[in-house]
Amino acid sequence: MLIVVDPGHGGLDSGAVGNGFFEKDINLSVSLKLRDILEANNVDIILTRDKDITLGLSERCDIANKNKADYFISIHCNSFKDSTAKGTETYSYPGSISGGKLAKSIQQAIVTNLNTVDRGVKTANFYVLHHTNMTAVLVELGFITNKEDLDLILNKRNLFAISISNGILNNIGLKQISKSDSIEKLHQMGFISDYYDPESYVKWKDIADALLKIIGG
Numbered sequence: 001m002l003i004v005v006d007p008g009h010g011g012l013d014s015g016a017v018g019n020g021f022f023e024k025d026i027n028l029s030v031s032l033k034l035r036d037i038l039e040a041n042n043v044d045i046i047l048t049r050d051k052d053i054t055l056g057l058s059e060r061c062d063i064a065n066k067n068k069a070d071y072f073i074s075i076h077c078n079s080f081k082d083s084t085a086k087g088t089e090t091y092s093y094p095g096s097i098s099g100g101k102l103a104k105s106i107q108q109a110i111v112t113n114l115n116t117v118d119r120g121v122k123t124a125n126f127y128v129l130h131h132t133n134m135t136a137v138l139v140e141l142g143f144i145t146n147k148e149d150l151d152l153i154l155n156k157r158n159l160f161a162i163s164i165s166n167g168i169l170n171n172i173g174l175k176q177i178s179k180s181d182s183i184e185k186l187h188q189m190g191f192i193s194d195y196y197d198p199e200s201y202v203k204w205k206d207i208a209d210a211l212l213k214i215i216g217g
């Protein structure tokens, strides 16, 4: 099982710009988290880029096609001149039944976990959906031009990544990452800084930071 994760834009192409943030940076940070979560679930992952470099659309497709990936997941943020536009939408290639199913699974996971506006599953003749040989979807996490969506993405990157991972794993019938009420509670109380994947490893620094917060150090 090989999944290619594609952080949209990069380098000279910033993607959408909103509230002082570049889409390329958000796409990359969510994709890096998604890689870590999927790797923790023993799924092989290739990122089309793991840093801020310029990469053409055909190069992204080539990476997936040459490596004979099973799935291609492109991560993007939306934008619109009207800053009230917000919500999540997921695209597949017109007529792709497997793409439509995967898009639906990812869309539902994000909307359920993040409470974003459900703009639905859509089809479009996007280059990376058309020129990849495998099941491919493009996720628009939310609108970078909408303050609420942007704050949510910036503060809950990990939960976006977990949701996309859950959507993928559910769809392909692999073990789903379990949710953890205790992690959520500790995060809300401020003892840990993010919604961590319950199955992922902990660094000593994280433990030390959490302990210091508990003893007020």
Ligand SMILES: [Zn+2]
Residues within 6 Å of the ligand: 008, 009, 015, 016, 023, 076, 077
């Ligand atoms: Zn984009």
